[in-house]
Amino acid sequence: MRKTEAKELLKQARAAWEAEEWLRSADLYERVLEHFPDERPSAVWWYDAALAHKFLRNWDKALDLGREAAARAPRGEGDPAYWNLGIAATIRRDWTTARAAWAGFGIELPEGEGEIDGRFGVACVRLDTDGQREVVWIERLCPTRGRVVNVPVTGGRRYGEIVVHDGEPTGERVFRGTTCPVFDELELFEPSELPTWEVTVGAGDAADLEALLALFAEHGLGAEPASAVRMLCACCSEGTHQVDREVRAGAQAVSLAAPEQEARRLLDRWAGEKAIGRSWSGLARPGLARPGSPGGP
Structure with missing residues (x-):
């Protein structure tokens, strides 16, 4: 391939990128890279081709091209080529590559080999389930994975599941004076076996x-009052919002994440701790008719 032809293909690749024609853009970059893999600007071409496949959720290609991009990126300087490689390697469960990518980015990891299971603080993730979006809190296990610690209200999503999220924040939540980023979900990494009840x-x-909330938390289970759920439009969701977990007296719906018998046992225990003022009724799966028999005193 002549350099004049390569220049034309690169021009087309950039135009396709601007039009968000990710597959066409990546294909054009790859055609050039077959002949000019190590030109001075080739690191950008490798990066853009890998990123296009990330947008397409083609993780095998994102991983292969990401390796080439990272190999041409400076180490320890926060270069995004390493971050995107870390995401693709994590989703493909290539822990050796993932660890090398995070180290290349400049992140200190827990010592060891294999799957990363560390403490990287808390954040929020915008779950995306067939177009239904919901922001939940997570405990971060690595730079791109987190365990959901809310009881999601979106059907099919569960407390305790592990998700992979993107690296660029798309919003903020402020809770008790601490600002936490909101990341977009990329993929459900590991489902949870805990069913959801109302x-x-x-x-x-x-x-x-x-x-009640503390009792379920002590047993590694989830409990979320309806008053803690706040509805926002898509535009507002990407802004900065103060999070206030409203806990009030009276009758209200609570979502639970627990095996049924354990949920009933803990509800009975909670209700029985006071002679007056605590009761529960109608434990059922979301969307199903609730039985009328009350529980507790």
Whole structure:
């Protein structure tokens, strides 16, 4: 291939990129890279081709091209080529490459080999389930994976599942003075076996409801009052929002993440701890008719 032909293909690749024709853009870049893999600007071509396949969720190609992009990127300087490689390697469960990518980016990892299971703080992820979007809190296990610690209200999503998220924040949430980024979900990495239930609880005061939430948390399970769910439009969701977890007295719906028998046992225990002021009824799966028999005193 002559350089004049390569210049024309690169021009077409950039035009396709601007039009968000990711596959065409990547194909054009790859045609040039077959002949000019190590030109001075080739690191950008490798990066753009890998990124295009990331947008397409073609993780095998994103991984292969990402390796080439990272091989031409400076180490320890936060170059995004390493971040995108880390994402693709994580999704493909190539832990050796993932660890090398995060180190190349400049992130210190827990010592060891294989899957990364560290403590990288908390963040929010915007789940995307067939067009239904919901922002939930996660505990970050690595730079791109996190465990969901809310009980999602979106059907099919569960407390405790592990998701892979993108690296560029698309919003912020402020909770008790701490600002946390919101990342977009890329893929469900590991599902959760904990089913979701809905129950109506009666709480004499806010402390009673707090005690219920704490009881489930102590057992590694989830409990989320309906008052904690806030509806935002897509545009507003990408802004900065103060998060206030409203816990109030009275009757209200609570979403639970637990095996059914364990949920009933803990609800009974909670209700039985006070003679007056705590009750529950109608434990059922979301969307199903609830039985009328109450539980607790």
